[in-house]
Amino acid sequence: MTALRFKEVHLKGGAAERGYQQGKALKSEIAQALAYYKALFNLPDSVLQAQLGPFRQVIEQFKPAYMEEMAAIAQGAGLSADDILLLNARSELLNNLSVSECTTVYNQPTGLLAQNWxxxxxxxxxxxxxxxxxxxxxxITTLTEPGMLAKVGMNSAGLAVSLNILKSATRLQGLPVHLFLRAVLECESLAQVKALLKTVAVGKASHVLVADAQGEFLSIEFAADKHYLLASDHHGIVIHSNHYLADTQLNTQEAFPSTYERYRRAAEILSYDRSDRGVQSVLLDQSEGLASICRPYSPSALANFGEVGTVFSVLMKPAKKTISIRPGCKADTPFYQLQL
Incomplete structure (x- = not known):
């Protein structure tokens, strides 16, 4: 069986060059993603543009080259710079959207970072x-949505990063988490990632796990104006879905659908198999129906969202600089591997 593969795009040069290359190469995909999110927001462009102001200011203060790269993506795709900023800030703008979301596992003894999106x-x-x-x-190699600067991925320094979205009752206006992920992927050590937390940790509601080639990691929960560092269990395992672990009082809002079920099921599987095969079986588990870790596509209750399910699974080994990818949620779809 021929493995299904996602489109690959190679970007090089300065920020403007890389941005234009992405915009041109993914012009159709970016336009489709933008149309999807604008329908999901269902707000006039003027309202959306007004909400982008604080993000623009934060990004300019943090790294102007990111604004330059996004503007060049827009140019290459024939869109406005605000359109690309909207895509990159969509997690913060869609804060508290209730759909089934991601599951992450980190196996510290084997150095495997795994996630379903x-x-x-x-x-x-x-x-x-x-x-x-x-x-x-x-x-950098990153598996992401078109028009974004990054999402899940790894770099040649041996840093790998995963993402789980969380909820916050606070309006989120910090550095968008997808740009934070790009900044992480530009780091060459966990010490550099820790330094980022001193400047751009606020204004997000997410869990980000960063693992290095030596088997060390940072598991970070962002909760608007706070952030927390999580430890592994006594077996060196980290499991995260879409509820807070550091401060459970933050889960007073209705959590993402199936987050507790997925967390419990992952813990159950890893209680008897903590090998890499066990971690992979977590990502592929469909034993809980629509509450499964590998969720079959089914209609969402949200207007304009469409069907929700597992879009991809990814296994990252920083020590070996390999990324194994599996598109979709069908039981028989194999992984394919990329080597950095």
């Missing part, structure tokens, strides 16, 4: 793998 079926054919070569800094 659950979201809209409409996005699966649009997902791209970006191979980013910068003039300075490590090479």
């Amino acid at each position: 659950d979201w809209s079926k409409a996005l699966e054919p649009l997902i791209s793998v970006l191979h980013i070569e910068q003039a300075q800094g490590p090479r």
Whole structure:
């Protein structure tokens, strides 16, 4: 059986060059993603543009090159710079949207970081793998939505990163988490990632796990104006879905659907098999129906969202600099591997 593969795009040069290359290469995909999210927001463009102001200011203060890269993506795709900023800030703008979401496992003894990304079926054919070569800094491979600067991925320095969305009662206006992920992937050590937390930790509601090639990691819960660092269990395992672990009082709002079921099921599987095969079986588990870790696509209750399910699964081994990818939620779809 021929493995299904996501489109791969190679980007190199300065920020403007890389941005234009992505915009041109993914012009159709970016337009489709933008149309999808605008329908999901269901707000006038003027209202959306007004909400982008604080993000623009934060990004300019943090790293103007990100604004330059997003503007160049827009140019290459024939869109406005605000359109691309909207895509990159969509997690914060959609804060508290209730759909089934992601599950992450980190196996510290074997150095495997694994994740399912659950979201809209409409996005699966649009997902791209970006191979980013910068003039300075490590090479980056990231599995992401078109028009974004990064999502899940790894770099040539041996840092891998995963993402789980969380909820916050607070309006989120910090550095968008997808740009934080890009900043993490530009780091060459966990010490550099810790330094980022001193400047851009606020304004997000997410769990980000960063693992290095030596088997060390940072498991970070962002809760608007606070952040927490989590430890592994006594077996060196970290499991995260879409509820807070550091401060359970933050879960007073209705958590994402199936988050507790997925967490418990992952813990159950790993209680008797903590090998890499056990971790992979967590990502592929469909034993709980629509509450499964590998969720079959089914209609969402949200207007304009469409079907929700597992869009991709990813296994990352920083020590070996390999990323194994599995598109979609069908039981018989194999992984394929990329080597950094």
